[in-house]
Amino acid sequence: MKGVPTRVTWTNHLPPHHILPWDRSLAAARVGNAAGIPTVAHLHGGVQQSTSDGHSMAWFTSGFATTGPHFSSPAYEYPNQQLPGNLWYHDHAMGLTRVNILAGLLGAYRVADPAAEAPLGLPSGAEFDRNLVLFDRDFRSDGALFMNATGNNPDVHPQWQPEYFGTAVIANGKAWPFLRVRRRRYRFRILNASNARFFRLSLSGGLRFVHVGSDSVYLARPVPTEGFLLAPSEIADVVVDFAGSKHDAVTLRSDAPAPYPGDPGEKADTVAVMKFVVGSKLEHDPSTVPATLMPRYPKPDTREAVVTRHIAMYEYTKNGTDEPTHLYLNGAAYTDPVTETPREGTSELWEVINLTDDNHPLHILDHEDNEMMRPMKIVR
Template identity: 60%
Template sequence: MGLTRVNLLAGLIGAYIIRHPEIEAPLGLPSGNGYDRPLIIFDRNFRTDGSLYMNFTGNNPTIHPQWRPEYFGDAIIVNGKAWPRMNVRRRKYRFRIINASNARFFKFFFMNGLTFIHVGSDSVYLERPVTLKEILLGPSEIADVIVDFSESKSHSAILANGAPYPYPSGDPVNEANSKVMKFIIKYQREVDTWPFPNKLIKYPSPDLSNASVTRYIAMFEYTSNINEPTHLYLNGKSYNEPATETPKVGTTEVWDVINLTGDNHPLHIHVGLFVVLDQTELVDIEAFKDCMTKMNDAIKCQISKYARGKKVQVLAHEKGWKNVYKMTPGYVTKILVRFSYIHSNASYVFDATKEPGYVYHCHILDHEDNVMIRPLKFIN
């Protein structure tokens, strides 16, 4: 607690791929010979001697001497290298793109117009592939994509970034952090034998009628007298306060996540996968925020009176099961959370009720550390 942002900033980041050959082999996705690669992408700042740089003075040094609301770096790192190049052939490649930044969102796109064939999010496949021109990933989100370099009319392709920071209303990208990596594409054309699947994996559909509990999860931000953020809370509570989210193992719940801040917060629920049902804008949000700040009770503050603005459509490639999702500021995001295995609806084979339990939190690491994180305790 409090050190996650520093530990990952220092480089304690990695990835491994768990494969299920019997299920995945029939899909015919690119594999072997370097055609299936993780791209672990994050941002860093460096001193002139090449060492990592982090500003050790906080925004409110008299209150919290070291904490800053978000860490952003101008150098974009991919698999340990700054702005790397990768030689590719004119064929399909599979990339598992992981946003491993502390706080930066990435809006990925190819400057020469290449597209992404999106086949999976986080740890779950889509039912059908979705073709996209750009992909927005919050910290810790994963996009499993196929890129067909035979479609390129040029011999190089730059993977770029267009997300402002903080997201969504922060500074626009600059020359440095708008570029991610460059692909050098071989001149020679070749026959690509990898098929393009029309169907992937269909999991049991989420059943709203089976939801046993509806919970309201409010995201708060607190500021100093100079209007600088000091800390963030979920449901107005610190991490050290007793757990209030105590789901029963094997059940399904509805969570209405109320974002009362100006930032987009990628929510992560440990050992729980969820489906986003809808996002509804809060009208007259300042009045609702005032009530929530005083009472911290969505029902008593008549959330139904305020959650009646415009709806944000869940994008096709994000309609499946997720374990991280972006909570739009000023909106209520309704999610259906499953505390069991989604492929079979069977309960866990391990004892989830054992201490010390689990957590749910914002995956902006600087927010998680101070202190947008709450305990999650399971019961039988």
């Protein structure tokens, strides 16, 4: 609830050994020869003090037997003073985030403001306002999670893999599930919690999405689309009206190449994400989608920038292959000394130059995902 702080004391009840392959030789949360799995929680999109932000080096193991160099306290406070919107929390331990999130350490989080949101008249309540968390996974024949322990360059490093792609699409913890819906409007807050997979979502039967929010903020006005792209860690807040369905079943599907955007001319297979089983009779629907939503954020003025910085993303590959072994920013590793030191209260223009073969979604910590944070030029 906006204005009502959430106070959490995070505890680690993970087992001594990971259920998935974890290479401790990488630049990661290192516990030496001790047992235990490091973890630390990060509220993605939240605005809070740095001590409650889940720094990747603030990890801790079970019983706090081992802690990272930035660990101070497991007691976190989330002020919830930001505008209403959608966030998510996930593991953030350095070098272990992918493995811990694959194992399930993630969840959806909302900041609600009834006084501002109720007058909009959007679908509400647990039945008609739902979170959908999407990701991809691989499974063994017995149903256990599977992650390949062999790296892309095993003669360089036995386990290093720059990306993870699973063959099964999971929605809210189930593979290719279905949801029974009534013939009326529903609101879906759709999070892509995949490691590297993009979703390009559409609905069968000609149904459309009406976008009312993006990540942690509302849009100024609704935007109807027949389909949209959803990058890893991105949240789309949409309304779907099943009253217009001509069929008793609607499929949510994706046709994004993996990795995205794929090779020129490549046509990706369309895969099912989940199915909606639509009721037979029309329902009374008190909800609506208004013509305007929340006030537009002020546009950034690049003339206020006191400095322009150029940040180049490099992937280093082994000679004779296209498989990367290192990812650096301006030739520096994550563990190298800090080079970019903005002054508090000033504006800067950052031009991020992507020299890799892949798309890399970017996220700035401790801010709301609004237009004020978008004087950022991404060149691929």
